[in-house]
Amino acid sequence: MGTRISSFADDAARTRVLAAYDKAMAYWPEPRGERDVETGFGTTRVHTFNPDGGGIPVVLLHGQNAGPAEWAPHVAALGEGRPVFAVDRVGEPGRSTQTAPIVTQDAMAAWLEEVLAGLALERVHLVGHSYGGWVALNHAVRAPGRVVSVTAYDPPRALAPLKAGFVLGAVASFLGKPGERQRRWFAGLIGDTGAPADMADAGADFSLKALRGFRMRLLLPARMTDEELRAIAVPALLALGGASRVHDPRRAADRARRTIEGARVEVLPGAGHGIPVRWFNDLVPEFLQKAESAVVG
Known part of the structure; x- marks a missing residue:
């Protein structure tokens, strides 16, 4: 079982990575709170903003190796009138601690459901980027009871295969010593x-x-079947970088439009795999508000 649990390479790596994590988290807007939630898969750190605010909470699911700090430019926009919870996924480098493997899609949904229950969140908006977008979509299919809406930006493999060039480029860039080549990639x-x-x-x-x-030991994001995508019955916003190197964005968009009834699907011209700040902060809060209005109505 131990080989299926993620871990730092050694103590020195833990120190380096967590120092960088804390430096990145320093950009999170104040006031920032922290909570630890015990689950059957380990202790999950959750960063909060406006946790006692009204409205339906937003739960943020970060990309792989990105950490909750990636949400720093978006938190204030999302937190106007609603609580924000950014989950530090177990099995990822950060302040959560994994104790049991997550090797199936059902296990991933079970972990997140335990986190939401531990936070006493009855209804939530799920917002995810990259791997976190896949986690959000997976949850909307496998544990939809708490989900009011789902937003996913550039979720890998969920809608379209990974580009061969992306995989080969990643491997090539990280062969050899760390340096400028990795940063350029x-x-x-x-x-x-x-x-x-x-x-x-x-x-x-x-x-x-x-x-x-x-050393990451999480399952790879799985391709979602047409039947799974058709099962998403809440308001959905799917956005894809028009210049994404991860997958073919137009192929992914076409499949989302074909399978997820009523989904808002956008391909953002020129955008890469990272979330465009202005687009996100202008349009996602608006989308969440409309989803909330439908629930209240």
Whole structure:
């Protein structure tokens, strides 16, 4: 079982990665709170903003090796009138601690359901990026009881296969010693999101240190079947970077429109795998408000 549990490479790697994690989290808007939720898969750290606010809470699910810090430019916009909870996924480099493997889609949904129950959140908006977008969609299919809406930006494999060039490029970039080649690869993958340069640099530094210093044992995001996608019965916003290196965005968009009834599907021209700040902060709160109005109505 131990080989299926993620871990830091060694104590020195833990120190380096967590120092970078804390530096990136320093950009999270104040007041920021923290809570630990015990689950059958380990202790899950959750970062909060406006936790006692009214409205339906937003639960943020970060991309792989990105950590909750990636939500720093978006939290204030989302937190106007509603609580925000950013989950630090077990099995990822961060302040959560994994104690049991997550090797199936059902297990991933079971973990997140325990987190939501531990936070006493009866209804939530799920918002995910990359791997976190896949987790959000997976949850809307397998444990929809608490889900009011689901938003996913560039979720890998859920809607379309990974590009061969993405996989080969990632492997090639990380062969050999850490250096500028890895940073160029990462910058090309994310693209220009419009985030402040110092904030973006701190996030990139954490991600690159995590890629080198953490042994990931989470399951790969699985392709979702047409039947699974058709089962998503809540308001859904699917957004894809028009210049994404991860998958074919138009193929993914076409499949989302064909299978998820009523979904709002957007391909953002020129955007990469990273979330464009202005687009997200303008449109996602509006989408959440409309979903809430439908629930109240």
